[in-house]
Amino acid sequence: MREAYIYDAVRTPRGRGKPDGALYEVPPIQLVVQLLHALRERNNLDTNLVEDIILGCLTQINEQASDIAKLAGQTAGYPVNVPGVTLDRFCASGLESVNMAAAYVMSGQIDLIIAGGVESMSRARLGANGGSWYTEPAVAYPGHYIPQGVAADLIATLYGYSRKDVDEYAVLSHQRAAAAQRAGKYNKSIVPVKDVNGFTILDHDELVRPETTVEGLAKLKPAFEAVGKAGFDKVALQRYPELDEIHHVHHAGNSSGLADGAALVMIGSAQIAEKTGLKPRAKIRSFAVVGSEPTIMLTGPVPSSRKALERAGLSVENIDLFEVNEAFAAVVLYYMQEMNIPIEKVNVNGGAIALGHPIGATGAMTLGKLLDELEERNLQLGLCTLCVGGGMGITTIIERV
Amino acid sequence: MFKYSLDIKDQVAVISFDHQGKPLNYFDSETLSLLEQILALAINTEDKGIILTSLSQNAFTTQNYEVLFKYTKEQLWESSKALQKVLRKLETCGKPVVAALNASTLGIGLEFALAAHYRIAYDSSQLQIGFPDIQLGILPLAGGANRLARKIGITASLPYLLEAQIATAVEAKEVGIIDQLVPDKTDILAAAKAWILNQPTSMQPWDHKNYKIPGGEVLSPQGIQLFSTTIASLRSKTWGNNEGAYAMLRSLYESLQMPPDRAFDVERRYFIYSLTHPNTYNLYHSLVKGKEKLVKLASQYCSKEKGSIKQVGIIGAGSIGASLAYCCAKAGIKVLLQDLNKELSEKGRNYTHELLYRQLIANKISQEKYLEIIQRIEIAEGYKGFENCEIVIETVFEEVSLKRQILKELSSFCSPQTVIISNTAALTYLELQQAVINSQSYLITHFFSPIEQTTLVEIATNDQVSNSTLARAIKFCQAIEKIPLVLPTAIPFFTFHLLLAYMQEGACLLEEGFPAALIENAAHLAGFENGPLATIDKFGLEQLTSILKQTTLNQAVTESFNSVIEKMYSAGRLGKKLGKGFYDYPETELPKLSPELKKLFPATQNSSAAPIVKQRLLLSVVIAALNRWNNQEKDSLWQADIASILGAGFPAFTGGVFNFVSRYGNNYFIESCNNLQQTYGNRFAVPQLFNLISN
Numbered sequence A: 001m002r003e004a005y006i007y008d009a010v011r012t013p014r015g016r017g018k019p020d021g022a023l024y025e026v027p028p029i030q031l032v033v034q035l036l037h038a039l040r041e042r043n044n045l046d047t048n049l050v051e052d053i054i055l056g057c058l059t060q061i062n063e064q065a066s067d068i069a070k071l072a073g074q075t076a077g078y079p080v081n082v083p084g085v086t087l088d089r090f091c092a093s094g095l096e097s098v099n100m101a102a103a104y105v106m107s108g109q110i111d112l113i114i115a116g117g118v119e120s121m122s123r124a125r126l127g128a129n130g131g132s133w134y135t136e137p138a139v140a141y142p143g144h145y146i147p148q149g150v151a152a153d154l155i156a157t158l159y160g161y162s163r164k165d166v167d168e169y170a171v172l173s174h175q176r177a178a179a180a181q182r183a184g185k186y187n188k189s190i191v192p193v194k195d196v197n198g199f200t201i202l203d204h205d206e207l208v209r210p211e212t213t214v215e216g217l218a219k220l221k222p223a224f225e226a227v228g229k230a231g232f233d234k235v236a237l238q239r240y241p242e243l244d245e246i247h248h249v250h251h252a253g254n255s256s257g258l259a260d261g262a263a264l265v266m267i268g269s270a271q272i273a274e275k276t277g278l279k280p281r282a283k284i285r286s287f288a289v290v291g292s293e294p295t296i297m298l299t300g301p302v303p304s305s306r307k308a309l310e311r312a313g314l315s316v317e318n319i320d321l322f323e324v325n326e327a328f329a330a331v332v333l334y335y336m337q338e339m340n341i342p343i344e345k346v347n348v349n350g351g352a353i354a355l356g357h358p359i360g361a362t363g364a365m366t367l368g369k370l371l372d373e374l375e376e377r378n379l380q381l382g383l384c385t386l387c388v389g390g391g392m393g394i395t396t397i398i399e400r401v
Numbered sequence B: 001m002f003k004y005s006l007d008i009k010d011q012v013a014v015i016s017f018d019h020q021g022k023p024l025n026y027f028d029s030e031t032l033s034l035l036e037q038i039l040a041l042a043i044n045t046e047d048k049g050i051i052l053t054s055l056s057q058n059a060f061t062t063q064n065y066e067v068l069f070k071y072t073k074e075q076l077w078e079s080s081k082a083l084q085k086v087l088r089k090l091e092t093c094g095k096p097v098v099a100a101l102n103a104s105t106l107g108i109g110l111e112f113a114l115a116a117h118y119r120i121a122y123d124s125s126q127l128q129i130g131f132p133d134i135q136l137g138i139l140p141l142a143g144g145a146n147r148l149a150r151k152i153g154i155t156a157s158l159p160y161l162l163e164a165q166i167a168t169a170v171e172a173k174e175v176g177i178i179d180q181l182v183p184d185k186t187d188i189l190a191a192a193k194a195w196i197l198n199q200p201t202s203m204q205p206w207d208h209k210n211y212k213i214p215g216g217e218v219l220s221p222q223g224i225q226l227f228s229t230t231i232a233s234l235r236s237k238t239w240g241n242n243e244g245a246y247a248m249l250r251s252l253y254e255s256l257q258m259p260p261d262r263a264f265d266v267e268r269r270y271f272i273y274s275l276t277h278p279n280t281y282n283l284y285h286s287l288v289k290g291k292e293k294l295v296k297l298a299s300q301y302c303s304k305e306k307g308s309i310k311q312v313g314i315i316g317a318g319s320i321g322a323s324l325a326y327c328c329a330k331a332g333i334k335v336l337l338q339d340l341n342k343e344l345s346e347k348g349r350n351y352t353h354e355l356l357y358r359q360l361i362a363n364k365i366s367q368e369k370y371l372e373i374i375q376r377i378e379i380a381e382g383y384k385g386f387e388n389c390e391i392v393i394e395t396v397f398e399e400v401s402l403k404r405q406i407l408k409e410l411s412s413f414c415s416p417q418t419v420i421i422s423n424t425a426a427l428t429y430l431e432l433q434q435a436v437i438n439s440q441s442y443l444i445t446h447f448f449s450p451i452e453q454t455t456l457v458e459i460a461t462n463d464q465v466s467n468s469t470l471a472r473a474i475k476f477c478q479a480i481e482k483i484p485l486v487l488p489t490a491i492p493f494f495t496f497h498l499l500l501a502y503m504q505e506g507a508c509l510l511e512e513g514f515p516a517a518l519i520e521n522a523a524h525l526a527g528f529e530n531g532p533l534a535t536i537d538k539f540g541l542e543q544l545t546s547i548l549k550q551t552t553l554n555q556a557v558t559e560s561f562n563s564v565i566e567k568m569y570s571a572g573r574l575g576k577k578l579g580k581g582f583y584d585y586p587e588t589e590l591p592k593l594s595p596e597l598k599k600l601f602p603a604t605q606n607s608s609a610a611p612i613v614k615q616r617l618l619l620s621v622v623i624a625a626l627n628r629w630n631n632q633e634k635d636s637l638w639q640a641d642i643a644s645i646l647g648a649g650f651p652a653f654t655g656g657v658f659n660f661v662s663r664y665g666n667n668y669f670i671e672s673c674n675n676l677q678q679t680y681g682n683r684f685a686v687p688q689l690f691n692l693i694s695n
């Protein structure tokens, strides 16, 4: 089997995913187009060599519908022979596209491919595309569907994470993200979003709140208590009958924020380096995606990581840095507990609690962030994992070359 | 069955439904073709419009479901299609059709009414409208659910379609099921005619080109939100045990996305699915047929008993006494209520006060009615006035010596004709009977608390008791709308044995390290209304230990049960009455399992244990039933089934304790018992009576 190499990774800054966010005025395809331009320019890329564009995107309605990946390549001025495909694996979409791209390269069917994701949550509201998942009785009723926030509260209840535990973790995320911003650690990947005149609309992640404190967070009301009380708590208890109630500990300050953004990763074979003189930055060691219990939904990173580690012939101790998507604080606490890894190795530059979680893009963004930090610290092995709606987990392990 | 007549002056056809006291079968081809002919007559002549009305007093028209259980799925599909066609033809015939609702319009009756273009009823709280059979898992069968949802909107229709809510005429007008109310029954036909004469043609809203479901389509943002939360609330309320409501919700989601004709087909698919589901059969045969048979049986006992019960004396104004006083007063019976002191008696009467007051505020009763009922309850001083009562019931604390003392006093005070009753769950008949002077006019009942919310009462007699005593006791039960189950000397009561086994198993599980929440939740998942620990709380430890002191029961009690009771005693958690037991009972919030339990009973098992907990709870009750049902006749088993459901909270959809065994099969039962016996002891041994039910 051939190796799949990462040649570059870029991303937009993350805007607040609401009508008061900076990127609200930017149609999602523009985010991708500007990144495609950036890839071309940063790498002096012969775009004729690009054999496909794969983008993850959750809410594929309106302007995010109709295969936005194909349209983005075309709009960015890539040659007509460049196709595109858009996929949806919920929160894993951005990393799934990277893994699929890697699989194309490894299997020898493609030599150069661009993978990533896009999501404008300010313009395509979370949930606006519907789905039998939670609306169709024949699916949701036997499936014991509960919303993600309640599922996160369920994890906290089952494993005994108090409100203080999750809030302390959230504060850490903000502190780390703010420190990384101050140190300019994100600048390597960030491509500022510009308007038609070339004016910068946003050049940094705008959700980070360096002033966040445990005391401040303590004032926030649980975000998922009302919906839990409306019936979903009881649904959760029917799957986890050893509990007598769900403790609602998650809120706006310790959940991932709604965000806008896009990210791209350029992946290719060794031949591409020979052909173009591009220098690979890392190789993809292994990846895995698994299904997990759908009601609690967000515990999948553990089994997917174990599977990816096994496939790579590595153990947890071999991994230098972890990126565990901060969909909700309890997800990360659970992961660290189950995998038995120190907090010093996890999300060292903050995560989605501070930065936001533009669903379809996050996986690709996080992988780029991991690679940047491995280079920064001159470390070798990194693991990137995300929990996924509906009960899945996804993991990718990379190694610097 | 159906009559056609023509109003010659106004050229309006009147089709009258007449079921002559017996439910019709609309799936029968003869019935249906008669209906078709009459409709054709009305549609094809020069009539200006059609009025549907009923010749029956009690119901517009009804469907006999029992016969339908004999149909194959294919037969149901064909017959329901024929019926659906008739209704569709009615609403698309081009002539205005009015339903003149002069009687309660339920089930199939409402389906006909909804296929009309306009519905007129008279202003009465007696006139009921709805789909009650959904409680049994029987869905509307000819497009009725679709028509209701399309008429009043999905949100407004859900209580009627999922929870069998019944509307009065006024409520039905408010939500839009009824279009017009007239003051009196006799005004309906004139109003119907008037509407037709102003209405040259007519069309259903859903047949208009730009029709939209009021309040939002299924896949509108409102619809998506509605279905998502309704799915959760349905599961949360029913613990996933209501197949009928689940099928209804599926049917609505799928069919309401389509035009009517296709939608009605989908609705029929779900009707057939749910009608042929074993749960539906079980529910029908226990809750409808079983009840009917029990009522009939009771009537046989008291067919000769003349005279009604006018005045009842109640001693003990605790939860049973208070609730009994309420039921009597509500049924028009005067009550003399007595407890240790006036304060306690007043507290008992206050119960009725509170219940009535709530009804008054909710406009369910009038001010006059409220006063009338409350004035029927009088606080007695000593036994004064008890000599004038036809029946005296003592409901005091479950303790033999206390009860004996009261019985002694009572029977010397009351006249020999007065029927004296002890209410008890489990005290020994003979010991109590010996305390009364006149043993032929004494018997024992077992009412369930709160009485106004239950339907069953167990009655025990022995051969010393006279027929007229039993007859009068049964008359009394009927007067307060309870269904009596008469058991010869079966003391402790049959259902108490089941409850005891259930509570005991719950306690054992707790002692073995299963978390309290798991025990209670698994009970709900299995279909029990109350968890075993909540049931212990309801009895209260004092009452329970007093009962268990009796030697007959003492042997049945396991060490674990005793140990749990002891621990709870020393923690001062005696039950609901005192505000804390396994649960905490805060005044303003819902009861919650006490956090203290985690210390008293450290948990060692997790959620993967739920199936075994469910099985142990269910089988412990079934085995108790097999051990205690002392009637060896096979034809008596249905009584045990219904008693287990109504008296011991056994899941109704199983059809009762014995039906449960037949449903899962003898082998499953024997195998499960053997496995449980090996691990948990002889209380899970296959009982003797099993041979009777197994062949």
Ligand SMILES: CC(C)(COP(=O)(O)OP(=O)(O)OC[C@H]1O[C@@H](n2cnc3c(N)ncnc32)[C@H](O)[C@@H]1OP(=O)(O)O)[C@@H](O)C(=O)NCCC(=O)NCCS
Pocket: A091, A148, A149, A174, A209, A212, A213, A216, A217, A220, A223, A251, A252, A253, A254, A255, A256, A257, A258, A327, A357, A387, A388, A389
């Ligand atoms: C949790 C969630 C519902 C919160 O949404 P929201 O209420 O719109 O969030 P907001 O950003 O408006 O924040 C709410 C409040 O918290 C405050 N807040 C948020 N973060 C804070 C912080 N770090 N410190 C102090 N206050 C904070 C905000 O200032 C705001 O206060 P205000 O109401 O006084 O203005 C939403 O972010 C969410 O759904 N996240 C999860 C998304 C998801 O499910 N992703 C998929 C994962 S699998």
